[in-house]
Amino acid sequence: MVVALYAGAVATADVWMPALARAFAEAGLAVDLVRPGDVPPEAVEYIVYAPSGPVTDFAPYTQAKAVLGLWAGVERVVGNPTLTQPLCRMVDEGLERGMVEWVAGQVLRAHLGLDRFIGRHTPHWEQVAPPLAPERSVVVLGLGALGAAAVWMLVTLGFRVTGWSRSPKAIEGATCLSGAEGLEAALARAEILVTILPNTPETTGLLNARTLALLPRGAVILNPGRGNLIDDEALLAALDAGQVAQATLDVFRTEPLPAEHPYWRHPRVTVSPHVAAETRPASAAKVIAENIRRGEAGEPFLNRVDRARGY
Known part of the structure; x- marks a missing residue:
């Protein structure tokens, strides 16, 4: 026994x-x-x-x-x-599936521009179709088990997917980069950026004023990984300046996210209460x-x- x-x-x-x-x-x-x-x-x-x-x-x-x-x-x-x-x-399997579904849903929300229609109650007929998935560049930071599964799903949906990790990885259908130079190259093409990195000294503050400036202007950030990855003040400044168009955040440095935190009130931030990968x-x-x-x-x-x- x-x-x-x-x-x-x-x-x-x-x-x-x-x-x-x-x-x-x-x-x-x-x-x-x-x-x-x-x-x-x-x-x-x-x-x-x-x-x-x-x-x-x-x-x-x-x-x-x-x-x-x-x-x-x-x-x-x-x-x-x-x-x-x-x-x-x-x-x-359950944790992985939860992460994949959250990422797929949030990427499609950003890609299709669904926020333009949700909550609208006044007439506004703007018949502009979004680009198709092969025309959209999505970058996933972190290629562990959860990140790799998310990359696979996004590749299946037809997106142009780039994955980045500290050490070299290979995932069929995706471009995989690694190291410091690879990170800068990945960020430069990230129209939609998904971060599924662990909490380590190397990842703390990885998205800061310098690295956020490398993103294409108007990029969308989705963070279901770890809250320490983002410099909150730098992200808020990038949102206010239009460098980042929208951020959906599932994890935070302090949880539950304090009621006074600016993320709750920012019009371009969606707070998700740490439910991406339960x-x-x-x-x-x-x-x-x-x-x-x-x-x-x-x-x-x-x-x-x-x-x-x-x-």
Whole structure:
């Protein structure tokens, strides 16, 4: 019997624990799923973890073979000095599908200019058709599992897609760039810019006054990645100057976004309340089960975090 500790949010334990139990049973795993305090820490073999949960000190879990995250982001735990066990982040079908659908919907909204029609209640017959997808350049920053899936969807829709990542990648149908020079080249062609980057020291403030100025004038920014990526003051200035025509933001440096934040009142900003890529228990639990199966079989874990890179 394998002992796994549920160390996610206490408020959602009644949802997660049954989903995990079902996934373990379906995978044929004999797992004793416990809560903090049910067993001594040294009896725990796997920690099912979320930063919103009760575990902050991993040192007592001396026999834990892995910390299996329920969140895609690991920035709140990857630097924890007590964390010596392998750390795996969550990448699952539901989370990926949610991101793809959000990106596809928001890109099409910007591409088709739907904001011109939504909420209009006065006669205005302007029969101007938008360009077709092959005439629109869309750039995706970040080509991890979620970014690559978004690129694939946008390519399927027919857009001219460029992807950028720190290290070289290849995705069929898209132009892939990397490194500092590649970033500047990508931004220069981004009529619609989608950012799906992790939260690392290298990505903090990546979109600032200098880099926003590289965008084609009137570009649209969609950020379902991480809030730290954007210099908020620089983006607001770019919006006011018309350099950026519109921004739809799903993530922020402080969440929930404070009521006094200028984004709430800016006419060219849409606030989306961090819903682009929500972890779904039914599908995510299967990933946890598979990683426990792998751990017990001596196989490599899925989605293991590279501590040096921070994701």
